[in-house]
Amino acid sequence: MSAKADLFQSPDYFELDALFTDEHRLIRDAVRTYVKKEITPVIEKYAQDAAFPEHIVKQLGALGCFGPTIPAEYGGGGLDYISYGLMMQELERGDSGVRSTASVQGSLVMFPIFAYGSEDQKSKYLPLLASGEWLGCFGLTEPDHGSDPSSMVTHFKEEADHIVLNGAKMWISNAPFAQVAVVWAKDPSGIVRGVIVERGMEGFSTPATHNKWSLRASATGELVFDNVRIPKTNILPGVSGMKGPLSCLNKARFGIAWGVMGAAMDCYDTALRYAKERTQFGKPIAAFQLQQKKLAEMITEITKAQLLNWRLAVLMNEEKASAQQVSMAKRNACSVATQICRDARQILGGMGITGEYPVMRHMMNLESVITYEGTHDIHLLITGMDITGINAFK
Ligand SMILES: Cc1cc2nc3c(=O)[nH]c(=O)nc-3n(C[C@H](O)[C@H](O)[C@H](O)COP(=O)(O)OP(=O)(O)OC[C@H]3O[C@@H](n4cnc5c(N)ncnc54)[C@H](O)[C@@H]3O)c2cc1C
Numbered sequence: 001m002s003a004k005a006d007l008f009q010s011p012d013y014f015e016l017d018a019l020f021t022d023e024h025r026l027i028r029d030a031v032r033t034y035v036k037k038e039i040t041p042v043i044e045k046y047a048q049d050a051a052f053p054e055h056i057v058k059q060l061g062a063l064g065c066f067g068p069t070i071p072a073e074y075g076g077g078g079l080d081y082i083s084y085g086l087m088m089q090e091l092e093r094g095d096s097g098v099r100s101t102a103s104v105q106g107s108l109v110m111f112p113i114f115a116y117g118s119e120d121q122k123s124k125y126l127p128l129l130a131s132g133e134w135l136g137c138f139g140l141t142e143p144d145h146g147s148d149p150s151s152m153v154t155h156f157k158e159e160a161d162h163i164v165l166n167g168a169k170m171w172i173s174n175a176p177f178a179q180v181a182v183v184w185a186k187d188p189s190g191i192v193r194g195v196i197v198e199r200g201m202e203g204f205s206t207p208a209t210h211n212k213w214s215l216r217a218s219a220t221g222e223l224v225f226d227n228v229r230i231p232k233t234n235i236l237p238g239v240s241g242m243k244g245p246l247s248c249l250n251k252a253r254f255g256i257a258w259g260v261m262g263a264a265m266d267c268y269d270t271a272l273r274y275a276k277e278r279t280q281f282g283k284p285i286a287a288f289q290l291q292q293k294k295l296a297e298m299i300t301e302i303t304k305a306q307l308l309n310w311r312l313a314v315l316m317n318e319e320k321a322s323a324q325q326v327s328m329a330k331r332n333a334c335s336v337a338t339q340i341c342r343d344a345r346q347i348l349g350g351m352g353i354t355g356e357y358p359v360m361r362h363m364m365n366l367e368s369v370i371t372y373e374g375t376h377d378i379h380l381l382i383t384g385m386d387i388t389g390i391n392a393f394k
Helices: 022-048 056-063 081-094 096-116 119-131 243-277 289-317 323-347 349-353 359-369 376-388
Strands: 136-139 155-159 162-173 180-186 192-198 220-231
Touching: 022 056, 022 081, 022 096, 022 359, 056 096, 056 119, 081 096, 081 243, 081 289, 096 119, 096 136, 096 162, 096 180, 096 192, 096 243, 096 359, 136 162, 136 220, 155 180, 162 180, 162 192, 180 220, 180 243, 192 220, 192 243, 243 289, 243 323, 243 359, 289 323, 323 349, 323 359, 323 376, 349 359
Parallel strands: 136 180
Antiparallel strands: 155 162, 162 220, 180 192
């Protein structure tokens, strides 16, 4: 068995392909081909070395993976949400870190500039970000404020045509390599505003976060603001309050729901192939009921999540999807993908813990993905509040 070759065959048990247009399939296949050619051959080494493959940023830009739903006049793809979902699925089939880079850039940096930025901000930043010339990051989480970001303490005061920003953000994807950060901070009256901060501004630093066991090929860091003087024209004029960051997270969570199924599909496909080829007690291990149970449950959960994601994308295209529906899809997909990767790892036995196969890398990555952009528990509380009308957060 050649472990290193990318033999991925996409599972499609309920003929979902028939729900996609030719354009959707073309887009998906272009990203799938890119991942086979440029990501699979190198990603294991980057993950083992805990290094960020910086060279892929421009490749992802050229492929149209940054801001696919943003209009073409700003450098985006002008595509629909099924296209966006398929792109994220294929990227995460390669690695959750690669998909995270694209999610952050498109949904968390380009989207707020597109939706809430001035014309000057849009024309300055969006083409640079769409092409991958610049990498961006999104600063919401703080050391003491994760699930409850509205309690953030990062704040600014106003001085003539400038603001002066102080505070710190933690766990920020892309931070160590980003040229620009969309940062959420409180104005002098305590209202959350979006501020565009550029690398090189005095008092702004981005120390890297080390020793992660998860998303090792994604760069994570802090954002530290020590009296950073920023022109007032860098404030996003079109939004105030938590609606700003939450609307961005809504877009990114949609991408995660599709993305993690890529990791799950890769683990299922790897485990199925391995189970048919690996022989113990004189039979392929796929012949044992215990292993068939795992594989059958995997494909069932993959299929259910694919259908939920597809329906969510249709609702997104029709601008009818609620934040709560996005929340449910993110939570469900992360939960089933995490279980699928754990079961796949078991099917591979000892080989499952090695870098010869992608399974343990995906499994460890998903421990971050099930936590970031709203934890598993927080999304359950969102659904709970939606169906009962009762807030159980506090
Ligand atoms: C690799 C990685 C990348 C990230 N990238 C970014 C990024 O780019 N930008 C950004 O802003 N953030 C980012 N994050 C931060 C991420 O969004 C937070 O980690 C997440 O929101 C959870 O916050 P926390 O870690 O502070 O956990 P906490 O909020 O401290 O939660 C700890 C536990 O308590 C539970 N909990 C909290 N409140 C409640 C409640 N009311 N009821 C029941 N249980 C509760 C949670 O579910 C969790 O299990 C990233 C995180 C990681 C790990």
